[in-house]
Amino acid sequence: MPIGPLSLPARLCLLAWDTSKLKVTGSSQLPHLVRAGALTELAQRGLLADADGVATPTDPDGRTGDAALDGLLELIEESRPHKWKTWVSLRARITLDAVQAQLAADGYLRAEKTRVLGVFPSVEYEIGRVAVVEGLRAEARQVLEGPVPVDAVSERDAALVALAAAAELRTLVSGRERRQYDERIAALTERSGTAIPVLRQAVQEVRSAVSVAMAAPGVPGN
Numbered sequence: 001m002p003i004g005p006l007s008l009p010a011r012l013c014l015l016a017w018d019t020s021k022l023k024v025t026g027s028s029q030l031p032h033l034v035r036a037g038a039l040t041e042l043a044q045r046g047l048l049a050d051a052d053g054v055a056t057p058t059d060p061d062g063r064t065g066d067a068a069l070d071g072l073l074e075l076i077e078e079s080r081p082h083k084w085k086t087w088v089s090l091r092a093r094i095t096l097d098a099v100q101a102q103l104a105a106d107g108y109l110r111a112e113k114t115r116v117l118g119v120f121p122s123v124e125y126e127i128g129r130v131a132v133v134e135g136l137r138a139e140a141r142q143v144l145e146g147p148v149p150v151d152a153v154s155e156r157d158a159a160l161v162a163l164a165a166a167a168e169l170r171t172l173v174s175g176r177e178r179r180q181y182d183e184r185i186a187a188l189t190e191r192s193g194t195a196i197p198v199l200r201q202a203v204q205e206v207r208s209a210v211s212v213a214m215a216a217p218g219v220p221g222n
Contacts, residue, residue: 006108007066008044009037009099011136011160014108018171019130019137025171031092033167036210038072038095039087040159040192043206047073053205054081068098085209100125108132140164140172143188150187158191166210 006014013034016024024030039055042048047062048055057077063070072095076082082090100123104111110126127133143153143161150158164172165185178185189207 007037007069007099008041008156008159009034009068009095010103010108012037012163013096013099013103014133014136015140015160015164015172016169017127017133019127019133022127022130025169026167029167031096032088032210033163033169034096034099035072035092036088036163036167036206037159038069038099039084039206040163041156042069042073043193044155044159048076050084050205053083055084055087056081066102068095068102071095071098084205085212088206088209104128137172144173144177144181144184146184150184150191153188153191155192158188161185162189162192162207163210166207 013030016026016030016033018025026033039048042064043050043055045064047058047064049058050056055076057073060077063073075091075094076087100109101111103109104125108127108129110128112124112126114122114124140157140161142148143157144165161172162185165178165181165188168175168178173181192207
């Protein structure tokens with residue numbers, strides 16, 4: 001997808017915006033989806049590896065230069081070991097906040113400072129570049145529908161669609177379409193970690209964890 005150097009979690013965050021209603025779809029579950037994208041990208045970059053189901057940093061000095069990704073990597077390094085599925089939800093709001101702040105700084109979102117109950121400071125976001133989000137969605141739909149063979153799709157683009165489908169992101173694919181493209185989505189999930197078998201396992205673990213999180217409404221991404 002040729003839309004700038006946006007990270008996988010940033011793309012997933014933008015993809016959740018409904019450009020017709022100018023609001024986020026599934027906002028309560030967005031932290032899980034964005035965190036899943038960050039975990040997947042760190043795994044694809046070789047900075048996280050799978051060790052018997054545990055997300056394990058590979059290089060204590062390894063960094064991406066992306067504040068949200070590096071923040072998550074530092075959190076994982078400083079915490080006791082957890083499985084991938086735990087990291088999809090554990091303190092997931094931290095990653096979402098970092099991604100949204102980056103998107104606002106780059107003009108993709110607009111930030112407005114507010115106060116909850118007139119006391120507690122908060123930030124609300126509005127979409128800043130509708131055309132970019134619609135372009136991202138159109139390209140993701142091409143990955144979902146074809147006709148490009150799955151093995152010609154990049155691992156990052158494959159992961160984008162696989163995770164969005166696992167999260168039941170209606171801005172990309174309806175429930176009926178998830179059933180219609182079930183085999184394609186499974187192949188894209190496999191493609192997300194084609195180069196390294198343990199990466200493929202990690203992506204599958206993350207995607208499975210997202211599906212579980214989506215089935216539990218009201219679970220916070222604390």
